[in-house]
Amino acid sequence: MYRLIKQEGRARRGEFETPHGTVQTPVFMNVGTQGAIKGALSARDLKEIGCQVELSNTYHLHVRPGDGLIKEMGGLHRFMTWDGPILTDSGGFQIFSLASLRKIREEGVRFNSHVAGRHLFLGPEASMRIQANLGSDIAMAFDECIKIPSPRDYVIRSCDRTVRWLERCKKALAEYNGEDGAVNPGQMLFGINQGAVFHDIRIEHMKKIADLDLPGYAIGGLAVGETHQEMYDTIEAVEEHMPADKPRYLMGVGTPGNIIESVARGVDFFDCVMPARNGRHGHLFTWDGIINIKNEKYQRDELPIDPACSCPVCRRYSRAYLRHLFKAEEMLAMRLAVGHNLFFYNSLMQRIRDSLEAGGFDSFRHTYSEILDKRI
Amino acid sequence: MYRLIKQEGRARRGEFETPHGTVQTPVFMNVGTQGAIKGALSARDLKEIGCQVELSNTYHLHVRPGDGLIKEMGGLHRFMTWDGPILTDSGGFQIFSLASLRKIREEGVRFNSHVAGRHLFLGPEASMRIQANLGSDIAMAFDECIKIPSPRDYVIRSCDRTVRWLERCKKALAEYNGEDGAVNPGQMLFGINQGAVFHDIRIEHMKKIADLDLPGYAIGGLAVGETHQEMYDTIEAVEEHMPADKPRYLMGVGTPGNIIESVARGVDFFDCVMPARNGRHGHLFTWDGIINIKNEKYQRDELPIDPACSCPVCRRYSRAYLRHLFKAEEMLAMRLAVGHNLFFYNSLMQRIRDSLEAGGFDSFRHTYSEILDKRI
Numbered sequence: 001m002y003r004l005i006k007q008e009g010r011a012r013r014g015e016f017e018t019p020h021g022t023v024q025t026p027v028f029m030n031v032g033t034q035g036a037i038k039g040a041l042s043a044r045d046l047k048e049i050g051c052q053v054e055l056s057n058t059y060h061l062h063v064r065p066g067d068g069l070i071k072e073m074g075g076l077h078r079f080m081t082w083d084g085p086i087l088t089d090s091g092g093f094q095i096f097s098l099a100s101l102r103k104i105r106e107e108g109v110r111f112n113s114h115v116a117g118r119h120l121f122l123g124p125e126a127s128m129r130i131q132a133n134l135g136s137d138i139a140m141a142f143d144e145c146i147k148i149p150s151p152r153d154y155v156i157r158s159c160d161r162t163v164r165w166l167e168r169c170k171k172a173l174a175e176y177n178g179e180d181g182a183v184n185p186g187q188m189l190f191g192i193n194q195g196a197v198f199h200d201i202r203i204e205h206m207k208k209i210a211d212l213d214l215p216g217y218a219i220g221g222l223a224v225g226e227t228h229q230e231m232y233d234t235i236e237a238v239e240e241h242m243p244a245d246k247p248r249y250l251m252g253v254g255t256p257g258n259i260i261e262s263v264a265r266g267v268d269f270f271d272c273v274m275p276a277r278n279g280r281h282g283h284l285f286t287w288d289g290i291i292n293i294k295n296e297k298y299q300r301d302e303l304p305i306d307p308a309c310s311c312p313v314c315r316r317y318s319r320a321y322l323r324h325l326f327k328a329e330e331m332l333a334m335r336l337a338v339g340h341n342l343f344f345y346n347s348l349m350q351r352i353r354d355s356l357e358a359g360g361f362d363s364f365r366h367t368y369s370e371i372l373d374k375r376i
Numbered sequence: 377m378y379r380l381i382k383q384e385g386r387a388r389r390g391e392f393e394t395p396h397g398t399v400q401t402p403v404f405m406n407v408g409t410q411g412a413i414k415g416a417l418s419a420r421d422l423k424e425i426g427c428q429v430e431l432s433n434t435y436h437l438h439v440r441p442g443d444g445l446i447k448e449m450g451g452l453h454r455f456m457t458w459d460g461p462i463l464t465d466s467g468g469f470q471i472f473s474l475a476s477l478r479k480i481r482e483e484g485v486r487f488n489s490h491v492a493g494r495h496l497f498l499g500p501e502a503s504m505r506i507q508a509n510l511g512s513d514i515a516m517a518f519d520e521c522i523k524i525p526s527p528r529d530y531v532i533r534s535c536d537r538t539v540r541w542l543e544r545c546k547k548a549l550a551e552y553n554g555e556d557g558a559v560n561p562g563q564m565l566f567g568i569n570q571g572a573v574f575h576d577i578r579i580e581h582m583k584k585i586a587d588l589d590l591p592g593y594a595i596g597g598l599a600v601g602e603t604h605q606e607m608y609d610t611i612e613a614v615e616e617h618m619p620a621d622k623p624r625y626l627m628g629v630g631t632p633g634n635i636i637e638s639v640a641r642g643v644d645f646f647d648c649v650m651p652a653r654n655g656r657h658g659h660l661f662t663w664d665g666i667i668n669i670k671n672e673k674y675q676r677d678e679l680p681i682d683p684a685c686s687c688p689v690c691r692r693y694s695r696a697y698l699r700h701l702f703k704a705e706e707m708l709a710m711r712l713a714v715g716h717n718l719f720f721y722n723s724l725m726q727r728i729r730d731s732l733e734a735g736g737f738d739s740f741r742h743t744y745s746e747i748l749d750k751r752i
């Protein structure tokens with residue numbers, strides 16, 4: 001389902017078919033944790049800002065409003081009125097970042113929910129059941145996101161378990177999507193590579209999960225505290241062992257510079273809460289670097305956020321008005337800022353794809369890899 | 377500039393020309409206090425929900441970002457990117473509702489701002505200067521909004537002063553809008569009738585301000601604690617003495633029922649924060665009454681908020697999704713709820729106008745005057 005269109009070094013221009021449309025890669029997935037984009041963006045806005053794939057969180061939607069309810073409402077696409085591709089994570093990451101009192105067993109993980117302190121259980125079968133109920137196009141494997149640093153022997157044991165969990169995920173998802181009334185029978189499963197920053201463990205693990213011949217593979221457990229260099233080195237080590245005919249997804253990454261550098265190392269899919277979160281704080285991406293729209297100097301500035309940007313916000317509003325909205329704590333400030341930042345990320349990916357097609361990615365990388373992450 | 381198109385009883389179907397377009401009356405003005413609609417609605421959304429006139433607040437914009445800044449940015453229309461008619465209030469109401477330590481003199485009012493406790497002064501000339509800087513299409517007279525109840529002799533003294541203030545407003549605004557670089561030279565001034573619920577004082581005051589031959593007149597100082605019946609009685613008493621060839625604006629009113637009943641008593645312009653405020657709390661207007669979308673019973677409800685509503689929210693989203701957004705505290709909940717409620721108010725006015733044109737307002741009033749305000 002992945003088709004490689006062009007390659008420049010390790011960087012890949014491709015496309016990936018899903019039940020809700022073909023995704024042009026490299027792609028950034030726009031995060032709608034609870035079935036909605038933060039900052040009051042609507043599904044229609046997502047189209048306008050060039051979003052190709054929406055990403056929602058299994059853990060959050062399972063807790064509220066419940067995946068059973070969403071299935072009854074016709075699945076997540078219909079519930080949130082987004083007809084493009086959706087990827088759901090497995091809930092694993094949230095268990096390890098949000099839940100307290102978790103207990104990991106072979107069976108799965110028992111934990112307390114961050115909402116109302118309910119006791120919950122998530123394992124490979126439960127995660128697949130929830131994701132089948134949501135009916136996303138890409139379901140992510142249930143894995144343990146290992147914290148960095150962790151002892152080597154723990155990482156080995158955890159990775160072995162993640163392989164066994166992945167086998168159970170594959171079996172369970174196939175079963176659930178074969179049932180009558182399955183929300184999205186064409187739903188696909190991506191495996192997730194773990195191994196902290198131990199290259200040999202990562203490679204060993206990658207080889208094992210590649211044997212399961214899944215439609216795509218993610219590199220998980222990065223961007224959790226290691227340095228950027230450690231992250232890049234780990235990607236380089238493992239990428240060679242990822243199937244070339246499958247898309248590669250680097251989970252939770254990152255800054256524009258991180259994305260450019262990871263594309264250069266063969267990654268196709270990205271997601272990150274950063275553009276929305278930065279936007280809500282008035283930190284706005286431009287092709288010259290990151291500006292803080294709340295700065296005094298924008299008080300009487302009639303220019304758009306970025307004169308080089310063609311997003312709906314830059315086509316209409318001045319920096320002065322945006323600054324006023326932030327100072328006055330108007331909700332519209334959030335919407336416009338998040339809308340601009342997500343448009344920026346989506347058009348960053350468009351420009352990466354264009355440069356790959358034109359054979360100019362290396363030059364693009366050279367021009368933008370550092371500058372875009374700088375605060376100006 | 378006001379043209380009466382048709383009349384049914386006291387109710388009037390008309391139109392009113394402004395420098396930024398002709399307003400079909402009766403009309404509801406959508407409140408954007410700080411130059412933005414609460415709930416993250418954009419200027420483009422306003423067009424979609426049928427808004428004819430946007431209302432902004434002189435006091436708030438004077439305090440932040442400052443009317444001088446807005447003038448430099450080309451005026452409020454350009455600053456907030458709304459090209460339709462704008463009405464600004466005089467700041468008087470906020471002085472009496474928000475400011476502490478105010479001191480009323482013939483000259484004007486000294487008070488502490490609710491933002492950062494700054495000392496400020498507002499009088500007829502200052503209010504007109506600010507509104508001229510904002511460049512609204514309709515400027516409101518600077519008046520004292522008298523609290524109800526107030527002693528009769530105080531109300532008389534205050535009303536006499538409001539007449540003197542109005543003469544100063546008229547003179548000042550003409551002067552400011554005759555200056556080179558005036559933002560909106562066609563800006564008009566509406567006088568405001570006061571007098572608490574003393575009919576004789578109201579009438580006397582109305583006669584005096586009518587003599588100034590302004591383009592429009594408002595009834596102020598109502599909906600501040602009196603009963604609905606007292607409000608209606610006061611409108612009836614004063615309406616006869618309002619010029620028939622000028623629009624009448626009932627400030628800060630009200631529920632759908634209040635609006636229908638006031639149209640029946642000859643009122644043409646309305647504004648109220650209620651639809652936006654109710655929306656933010658999940659209280660949504662429908663043609664059957666007011667629903668609370670957070671109610672358990674909407675958890676799995678696939679219907680739109682109001683199956684009889686054709687707003688962008690009802691055309692797209694289910695009650696179940698909206699309820700989820702409220703429960704999950706997603707900002708999108710606010711935007712969709714406020715958008716629906718404002719659309720409801722604007723289409724209420726459209727239906728009032730349609731019924732007046734068809735000679736069926738009395739029947740419309742009979743059907744909807746009570747039901748729309750009920751919680752169901």
